[in-house]
Amino acid sequence: MQEMDLYRHTDTVNKLLARYGVRFGIYKNNEFREQLFPFDAIPRMIGKQEFEYLEKGLKQRVMALNLFIRDIYGEKKIIRDRIIPEEFIYAGSGYLAQCEGVCPPKGIYAHISGIDLVQGKNGEWYILEDNLRVPSGASYPMIAREFCRRSSPQTFKDNHIEDNRNYADLLRRTLDHVNTGGHTVILTPGRYNAAYFEHSYLAEKTGAHLVTGSDLIVEGDRLYFLDYSGRREPVGAVYRRISDDYLDPMNFRRESLIGIPHIYDIYRKGNVALLNAPGNGVADDKGIYYFVPKMISYYLGEEPILQNAPTYLPYYEDDMKYVLEKFDSLVLKDVAEAGGYGVVFGSKMTKQQKEDFIALLKKEPRRFIAQEVIDFCDLDIMEGDTRVPRKADLRAFVLMGEEPMVWKSGLTRFSRDPDSFIVNSSQGGGFKDTWVLSQ
Amino acid sequence: MKVLHFAYNMSLKFDAPVEKHRFTLKCKPRSGERQEITWITANVYPNEFLSNAEDSFGNSCIYGYTERKHDHFSVNVIGTARTGLAPWETAGETHRIGMFRYQTPYTMPGPHIKKFAERFSFGEDTPSFEKARAFMTELYSTFEYAQGVTRIQTTAEEAMALGKGVCQDYSHIMLSLCRMQNIPARYVVGMLMGEGASHAWVEVYDKGRWFALDPTNNLVVDDQHIRISIGRDYADCTINQGVFVGEANQTQTISVLVREIG
Structure with a gap:
């Protein structure tokens, strides 16, 4: 790859990102710290045809996931037909009984999905994870692109790159599609949230109001936004960036102070849209991931276009046998954890750790999945003046409006530690822009 | 089979006024295979906003909101039920x-x-x-x-x-x-x-x-x-769930009366 003028501007872009408050808040040992989200100027490039293939596969996957969630909270055919064992649904953390029988506006459950992929050295793409609850990350490549264009306009004249600044437009269309009549708001837990920058940035770009729980009120069967003068304005769509648990103390966790009492009751009646729909975490549980290819065949009658990373469920006897045999070559994930937590590599355990882990695995087989460690394609990053290879993944964003739409960009995250496979920003990783080539 | 008259009464007394009180009440029996509710009436006080809903288990809910200050909150439900209509x-x-x-x-x-x-x-x-x-x-x-x-x-x-x-x-x-x-x-x-x-x-x-x-x-x-x-x-199945603003201790009194009338 030729050296581009853009690379000389890495520092400038990072300084701009810092100045604009592109930060990631993390809690560690009960302490809140904000850290910058380091940007690397060498983009991930995806060719036009390759992206078209990804696009098709991602749309198919998110369509199937939506049908699955609708089925689970409705007819439950996939359980009846024994495609998925019942306990993976009911004993998982994502299933919420409060969602039984509730159909969200237009029947959409996963409006904004962040699907994590990696590319193997063989060029093959694999799905690593479906993030359907409150996936974040789109704002980072959006704003980075803006600063890159500003720092090095020539780069964007010389290269044919799909403009990614239309994300706000896709999001707005997604929000408007399900709006039940009234304002559109983005609900944030507040500035101490890890993704607060994103909440405010997306509000600014979509023209939605950025609100916290105390700005919203349920009266009768409607939701209102209290404006600066205390007037009540009806709200028809809430892009909520708080988790199900905290959304409504009258229906979910009772101690929640950031939620809106009774918002779920009026949602149940179809009087407001919540994006993403509560309870959709039933489909992004790591245990359910294993079944997504089966869902695609079951609901769509199609062959899955994109493959999962080879995954084993110790729940099944055969898989358990395999996992114990090949323990050292596998990565094990606790299905209840996210954000790069609860992920362990068989090869990196001491003898004692391994014994303890296997004992736990045998005791609670449903709690873990095991995956082959994919030899994924490294991407170069700049470290000082030298290019060094690092592990990286891609979070693609799929928005479900009238039709599924795939954003022609994505968040490429990389691990700064050469020995680490974990790219999560909560674990100190950095990010890159993702260029989808237009010809 | 029996015909039962029932009265459910719940009252909360606050030792200091509270406001912005939100509540969800699951206190209304419903008709089904085993019981038939032949008539029922429910009163909630105070009740600036009141709505009815059904939860995901099919339970009848009354939910609502009272913004103004109050030091007393009560619900009473009375009605008649025909019970024991089926063994399951x-x-x-x-x-x-x-x-x-x-x-x-x-x-x-x-x-x-x-x-x-x-x-x-x-x-x-x-x-x-x-x-x-x-x-x-x-x-x-x-x-x-x-x-x-x-x-x-x-x-x-x-x-x-x-x-x-x-x-x-x-x-x-x-x-x-x-x-x-x-x-x-x-x-x-x-x-x-x-x-x-x-x-x-x-x-x-x-x-x-x-x-x-x-x-x-x-x-x-x-x-x-x-x-x-x-x-x-x-x-x-929590019968009464609520949140309010105010520093008050509450005393709850519940009385239930079920008697046979036929």
Whole structure:
């Protein structure tokens, strides 16, 4: 790859990102710290045809996931037909009984999905994870692109790159599609949230109001936004960036102070849209991931276009046998954890750790999945003046409006530690822009 | 079969005024296969905003909001029910009742419940209902009824460790034991003839039917019980749930009257 003028501007872009408050808040040992989200100027490039293939596969996957969630909270055919064992649904953390029988506006459950992929050295793409609850990350490549264009306009004249600044437009269309009549708001837990920058940035770009729980009120069967003068304005769509648990103390966790009492009751009646729909975490549980290819065949009658990373469920006897045999070559994930937590590599355990882990695995087989460690394609990053290879993944964003739409960009995250496979920003990783080539 | 008149009255007194009070009340019995509510009326005070809804378990809910300051809140529900119309309730398709097969934080067994469960051994063909009845009989003769030793937050395991408790605890332990045997079981809140407060019992699934068992009284529910709500545990059936703004202590008074009129 030729050296581009853009690379000389890495520092400038990072300084701009810092100045604009592109930060990631993390809690560690009960302490809140904000850290910058380091940007690397060498983009991930995806060719036009390759992206078209990804696009098709991602749309198919998110369509199937939506049908699955609708089925689970409705007819439950996939359980009846024994495609998925019942306990993976009911004993998982994502299933919420409060969602039984509730159909969200237009029947959409996963409006904004962040699907994590990696590319193997063989060029093959694999799905690593479906993030359907409150996936974040789109704002980072959006704003980075803006600063890159500003720092090095020539780069964007010389290269044919799909403009990614239309994300706000896709999001707005997604929000408007399900709006039940009234304002559109983005609900944030507040500035101490890890993704607060994103909440405010997306509000600014979509023209939605950025609100916290105390700005919203349920009266009768409607939701209102209290404006600066205390007037009540009806709200028809809430892009909520708080988790199900905290959304409504009258229906979910009772101690929640950031939620809106009774918002779920009026949602149940179809009087407001919540994006993403509560309870959709039933489909992004790591245990359910294993079944997504089966869902695609079951609901769509199609062959899955994109493959999962080879995954084993110790729940099944055969898989358990395999996992114990090949323990050292596998990565094990606790299905209840996210954000790069609860992920362990068989090869990196001491003898004692391994014994303890296997004992736990045998005791609670449903709690873990095991995956082959994919030899994924490294991407170069700049470290000082030298290019060094690092592990990286891609979070693609799929928005479900009238039709599924795939954003022609994505968040490429990389691990700064050469020995680490974990790219999560909560674990100190950095990010890159993702260029989808237009010809 | 009986015709029962019922009156449920709950009042909250605050020792200082509160405001912005939100509440969800699950206190209205509904008609079903086993009982018919022939008339019912519910009053809530104060009630600036009131709505009716049905939750995911099919329970009737009244929810609402009172913004202005108040130091008293009350609900009363009165009506007439025809009870004991059927010995069981027909359950939906089996794959749709799966949620009642899994333990919840209230029913999760610990060492005490597991120890208790060792007392039972069943043949392979023992019907779920018979297993549940065996649990009930044993629990009734071992567990001591005592008020004031457990709280609404007490789990089945904690109550079992104490060896005593109230109807909520009997019911949670029953649910825990049934679910350990892979039997779907659900929590019921309702009213019982001769009880001055709300009551709790369980329903147990067996071959497409829900059977109701009252472990606190060691009886198979017939026509003296009026069912108000069902759920996976107490949390799904909380009669009165509320949040308000204000620094006040509250005193709750509940009175229930069920008497036969026909």
